[in-house]
Amino acid sequence: MTSRELPRHYHVWDAHDYRMVVAGCLEGLSDEQIAVRAGRTVAALRDRGGYFVDPVPGNTCAAWSRLREELTLNPEYDWEATVRRRHAAEQLPYWDEAGDALLRRTWEQSAPTAGPGRWLRGRGRRESRTRMADLEEDLGIHEFEIAKRLRYLKLAQNIVEVAERLGARDDGVLAARARMLSDRLAVTLWLLIVTDESGGVLSCSLHPTQDAAVTAKDAAAQKFRKHPLAVWTICGRSVGDGVIGDESLTGDFDTGVAPVVNLDELDFG
Structure with a gap:
């Protein structure tokens, strides 16, 4: 699945994510429906079960089943206390x-x-x-x-x-x-990459500064609006980086907001 279909894949789990999962369980949604709502895979969802309830060693699916059972029997179950405890034990920040x-x-x-x-x-x-x-x-x-x-x-x-x-x-x-x-x-150059809905590259250009790349993106907006699902990505690269790294800015030409594009998945052919 693409980053558009899984907008939260690989993102840090925060309080909003956990509440979304609990709400889905209380509404009686299937695992697949909750995963879609949470923007994650079903496997990631079930693996996270051990954060809501005390985990069963070597069996994350059992913890997920216990979470569903617990919420069915006690909708007021204090799952957040367990989540906070697990985050603290693993030295993970808990953002609320x-x-x-x-x-x-x-x-x-x-x-x-x-x-x-x-x-x-x-x-x-x-x-x-x-x-x-x-x-x-x-x-x-x-x-x-x-x-x-x-x-x-x-x-x-x-x-x-x-x-x-x-x-x-x-x-x-x-x-x-x-x-x-x-x-x-100090030695970074900036790439402006425009991709279509399948990840194919429509345009790729090099710029001396991020501001110059943003200016080029704005100038190209009219040209790429004929591609309704076109996404632009502006990223800084220096010698030795290759094409892998963190994106600085990404968006679409209508709303200016879009999921992060994984440069490792782009089709430059």
Whole structure:
């Protein structure tokens, strides 16, 4: 199945996903119907059963069946307590509406630093507490996971922007990754790829900056509107990347919103 048919495939499970699954069970939907609603495979859905109830070692399907039985007998079953416990045990962040709201507020209230130099040098922020440190304490979630969530929520474009805006521990993973990405962005070129509904490439062009790629996308909008399911993807690449990597922007020419395109699945033939 394509990313359009499984829009949540490989995405981190958050509170919204879990509630969607529970609601489907309570409505009496089949596994297949719940999977479609959740945007995931049936196998992924059943594998997740062990997060809702205490898992049966080596038998994830048994946990899924127990979840259905539990919700049938007790619709008020506190599944979220079990989910939170499992996430904590596996050191996985549990993102809910309150956590996302805090990220949005903090991001809106923050402002970029004068430039990346302060945190890139690993100096200048030791004497003052950063907004990122406050978020780590309030959420109980590691700074790098917070940075990834900010990207997922489309608040931050990349981790360099997160470090510049919220700060990062001098010796932490976020600062190290941001330094590497900052160097990489200095030599990055940008691809604008337009694909049809089957993943076939309609157009591919190279641009010196992301803004230039966006301008080219806007200029090409009229040309590709005759393809109602055409999707554009703008991604940064540097030498050695090949065609595999995280997409920066993706959308369609009407709404501007579309599922992420997996560049590894594109047909360049």
